[in-house]
Amino acid sequence: METKNTWKTYDDEQLKAVDAFADEYRSFLDEGKTERECVDLIVNMAEQQGYQELEKVMKEGASLKKGDKVYAVCMNKSVAMFRIGERPLAEGMNILGAHIDSPRLDIKQNPLYEDGGFAYLDTHYYGGVKKYQWVAIPLALHGVIVKKDGTTVEINIGENEDDPVFFISDLLIHLATEQLEKKASKVIEGEALDLIIGNRPFVFGKEQDGEEKEENAAEGKDDKKDAADAVKKGILNILKENYDVEEEDFLSAELEVVPAGKAREAGFDRSMILAYGQDDRVCAFTSLKAMLEVEDTDRTACCLLVDKEEIGSVGATGMQSRFFENVVAEVMNLTGEYSELNVRRCLSSSCMLSSDVSSAFDPAFAASFDKKNVAYLGGGMVLNKFTGARGKSGSNDANAEYLAYLRRIFAEGEVNFQTAELGRVDLGGGGTIAYILALYGMNVIDSGVAVLSMHAPWEATSKADVFEAKRGYEAFLRGVGF
Numbered sequence: 001m002e003t004k005n006t007w008k009t010y011d012d013e014q015l016k017a018v019d020a021f022a023d024e025y026r027s028f029l030d031e032g033k034t035e036r037e038c039v040d041l042i043v044n045m046a047e048q049q050g051y052q053e054l055e056k057v058m059k060e061g062a063s064l065k066k067g068d069k070v071y072a073v074c075m076n077k078s079v080a081m082f083r084i085g086e087r088p089l090a091e092g093m094n095i096l097g098a099h100i101d102s103p104r105l106d107i108k109q110n111p112l113y114e115d116g117g118f119a120y121l122d123t124h125y126y127g128g129v130k131k132y133q134w135v136a137i138p139l140a141l142h143g144v145i146v147k148k149d150g151t152t153v154e155i156n157i158g159e160n161e162d163d164p165v166f167f168i169s170d171l172l173i174h175l176a177t178e179q180l181e182k183k184a185s186k187v188i189e190g191e192a193l194d195l196i197i198g199n200r201p202f203v204f205g206k207e208q209d210g211e212e213k214e215e216n217a218a219e220g221k222d223d224k225k226d227a228a229d230a231v232k233k234g235i236l237n238i239l240k241e242n243y244d245v246e247e248e249d250f251l252s253a254e255l256e257v258v259p260a261g262k263a264r265e266a267g268f269d270r271s272m273i274l275a276y277g278q279d280d281r282v283c284a285f286t287s288l289k290a291m292l293e294v295e296d297t298d299r300t301a302c303c304l305l306v307d308k309e310e311i312g313s314v315g316a317t318g319m320q321s322r323f324f325e326n327v328v329a330e331v332m333n334l335t336g337e338y339s340e341l342n343v344r345r346c347l348s349s350s351c352m353l354s355s356d357v358s359s360a361f362d363p364a365f366a367a368s369f370d371k372k373n374v375a376y377l378g379g380g381m382v383l384n385k386f387t388g389a390r391g392k393s394g395s396n397d398a399n400a401e402y403l404a405y406l407r408r409i410f411a412e413g414e415v416n417f418q419t420a421e422l423g424r425v426d427l428g429g430g431g432t433i434a435y436i437l438a439l440y441g442m443n444v445i446d447s448g449v450a451v452l453s454m455h456a457p458w459e460a461t462s463k464a465d466v467f468e469a470k471r472g473y474e475a476f477l478r479g480v481g482f
Helices: 012-031 035-048 054-059 210-218 223-243 247-252 278-293 323-334 340-349 363-368 400-412 434-438 463-478
Strands: 069-074 078-083 093-099 104-115 118-126 139-146 152-157 195-198 253-259 264-266 272-275 300-306 351-355 381-384 417-419 443-448 459-462
Touching: 012 035, 012 264, 012 272, 012 278, 012 463, 035 069, 035 078, 035 139, 035 278, 035 300, 054 069, 054 323, 069 323, 078 278, 078 323, 093 278, 093 463, 104 139, 104 223, 104 247, 118 223, 118 253, 139 247, 195 223, 247 253, 272 463, 278 300, 278 351, 278 443, 278 459, 278 463, 300 323, 323 340, 351 434, 351 463, 381 400, 381 463, 400 443, 400 463, 434 443, 443 463, 459 463
Parallel strands: 093 300, 093 351, 351 443, 381 417
Antiparallel strands: 069 078, 078 300, 104 118, 104 253, 118 195, 139 152, 139 253, 264 272, 272 459, 381 443
């Protein structure tokens, strides 16, 4: 079977809708480069559409009925949204689940040092990255610094045109003979991914007034000795003046290094989007929009956007935590259906689209793919019956009956979709959150958008595929269940 090109199916009105949706998506990517930023955006968008915070509803002693909309947040990094449907929750939900974390560099807890006239922040990479891709490009710093008194300082530096940016240096080609003989995994190693954040020394004595000089002399401070860390001291001085933080405050900070710059249209025809973090925020955004725009549904609709997928879905904000299960129990309690047995019935009777990206065919690396079973940019929404590695290790393998049900509802909704595997059989593979939800006994399949250059600092998607994913998710939420 040949994959149909979705662009060929659109009329002029649909083409305008594709571009408008892509513009909105690019804005989401620009404003949500971290999990915390994504959650803030998601909550704001949800509340504008009438969603209420679940905790507030619980405190007010209110109940939930058909059409009510609630959300719950976990540690500012994961969010679950529910729109109560016609049928009892014990009969199951239609769930869209995606992750909002992306590969990046994290700042360590004791990161600031000076060497060779440069001030650095020490980093630890997060998720699967090709480390050599992160050198010699402009980088931005996002996150929070929480001081001992509980004050939270939000950091977002490098995105505005008048902001400074940061970078990681690479060895000049003239001296790189030995470097170029290394394997790609060793060309740049993890401990070499330190962020250059300054080069100008703090000039001791010159910036000090008479009183300060006397105080330093009284305390036994030696200007010549302190000058050894003059660049570091200059950075600390900037941090104190601009953000009122001390070096010790790095201990309770969560700072992420991401590519600087806005999402861009790509190609003369503007058919693609080039941006950081599209794995998996392309599926998070399309799931969110489907959830916000879908009208009354037969079954309760749920949108689950979580953290930590890139490192195994671990931790309190990852899919392996009890957050989702606990929230479902609370929602069922407010609908008057709660019992341990009903929670289990709800989860096992639910249907889920594990909304995650798939690898797009790249002609430059054609040997890495099975051309008959690969996603193509412009081919529409992607269904991956299984992921995993080699012999399907670590995979959720959706059953044929569930696939037939999805084919039917996508046909009824005139959704363009394609099926794919993640690369050649013995080459590698990957995983998603699908297998974790499948542990409840629900029907789950991976679905999403094809991505070119996945996990690179800049990834590419097709506007048409992004649009079709949203349409597919809407059709799924309206479904009567399987």
